[in-house]
Amino acid sequence: MNFFWFPIEHLPIIILVMLVAFSTHEFGHAWTAYKLGDDTAYREGRVTLNPRAHLDWMGFLLLIVAGFGWAKPVPVRESRLRRPYRLSSILVTAAGPISNLVLAFLGLLVYAILFASNDFSASMTDKLDVFFRYWAIINLNLFIFNLIPLPPLDGYRILEQFFPLRLRIRMIQYEQWTFFLFLLLIFVGPLRNVTIDPLFSLVGPILEGIQHMLEWFFHQPASPFFEYRSSLGI
Template identity: 55%
Template sequence: MSNFFWFPIEELPFIVLSIILCFTIHEFAHAFTAWKFGDDTAYKEGRVTLNPVAHLDFLGFIFIILAGFGWAKPVPVRASRFSNPRLMSVIVSAAGPVSNFLLGVLSFFLLFLLYRFGLVDGASDGVRAAIETFFGYFIHFNFLLFVFNLIPLPPLDGYRIVMEFLPLNLRFKIEQHAQWGVIIFLLLVFIPPLRAVTIGPILGWTENITLFVGKLVSFVI
């Protein structure tokens, strides 16, 4: 942490670009999938686009730079417009995290190929450092969003996925108290001792996924 930023200030350009790309593609995946399944709510609101302006939340973006935690604009979804509401709702909710996972894997492949075929051999140390820094953050943020969003607490995607598998009567009872779930989630995120023993270990899986995918890419190529 440098000064009042959560991240090293000299690396902010790479961090900002990575966050913009990760958040944009995550929300686009939600909107695009819902649109293809028959719900044009997000489409009418201009969310089926890769334009970051349509997806980024200014306050959420500032928070992630200053506090290491932030958010994008949620994608509006009307499940009643799906031909199979429960199944398609699960797929739409999972589309965001899955898109981040795939981006992380593809980034590993691209970075590996850049070095495997010597495409950066003639680059200066500064250019090589910039490439490694960007890909490092981009891969990290993608796997982080994948893991983080699967936590089954509102307002995360994992909560929406789990809810679709519950009996309707239990689902309605839980949704009546969803606001408490949001409060619990915020407490876990912003109170360091709680974060360290709850969300912290879960987010630690990000490093394991990164190492696993890296080894897999090396083996495949």
């Protein structure tokens, strides 16, 4: 019996892709904060792509087993960011999800180049197909998931910047309860099926958009990879 959400033989690929995806996500937060004036994350050694600096190993293990997990949050002091503080804070927060979107695009670009070369055996082509499927879909899922406007996700941190300070202070008092709601949506199957899971259907349209871009760039049809389907269980 397989307790994972993917075939066990794909575990090395899953670990590699997630290490890169999570490390780049947190690096995006830390690097952007550093460039916008807050060196808190820099002094804590978070402006790096080294996974050891970013991963919460319990969260990483849970992600592999259950498909949901977390990394170490990047410390940011808004008062140290460049003015306007709110805009800088939005940029720092958005840098994480955007980094995953960029990773997905770059991975698909590399795959399209390899596919166009047509220099691989059928066996190697199948292996590349599996790797780049996980690469694209995991990064796009992280991009979408982190934009959900519930604490502690990035979408909530972006949304709160548009509210008056008095309301933001009030929202902080209820964050712990909103976080429990978030956990319910994650771990209670029927709730997840009608709230969070439908959001991941956006992966398909995003892949189609990337497909059109790459077809325009290469002046030829893209790889069949872009025919999005969930055969891998993700």
